[in-house]
Amino acid sequence: VLRCYGSGTLPAQPGLITALKIGQERGIPVIAVSQCAEGGSALGTYAAGAALKQAGVFDGRDGTVEATYPKLLSVLSQHLPRPARDAALTTPICGEFSYG
Numbered sequence: 001v002l003r004c005y006g007s008g009t010l011p012a013q014p015g016l017i018t019a020l021k022i023g024q025e026r027g028i029p030v031i032a033v034s035q036c037a038e039g040g041s042a043l044g045t046y047a048a049g050a051a052l053k054q055a056g057v058f059d060g061r062d063g064t065v066e067a068t069y070p071k072l073l074s075v076l077s078q079h080l081p082r083p084a085r086d087a088a089l090t091t092p093i094c095g096e097f098s099y100g
Contacts, residue, residue: 001068002032002057008041008049017051024056027082029075029089033060033068058089063097071096 004010023030032052034041041060043053053059060068075088092098 001060001065001072002030002052003035003065004032004041004049004052006034006036006041008032008034008043008052008059009046010052017055020052020055020057029058029072029085030056031058031060031063031068031072031089033063033065058086061097067096 002010010016020030032041032043032049041049041062043049043057043059063071071093072089075085078085078088080088
């Protein structure tokens, strides 16, 4: 779980984006959530967020770290094939984030 600024941005550090791309290639899921109390992330709104999206980072929308982390652990514990895992990570199951 990657806690980002505002609507899903990070400092422009090439090494960070490279590490996220390597993680994506290795099948390591990363979910970006906002550190803001209200609003949530919207990857792609700004260039820094677009870089996260291109690196394969999932948009945690308005989910909190406290809700996103156990969801990630739960999904990973099911040992799903990657497409099913990715679908489970991007679909709310108990209101942990909204569709909006």
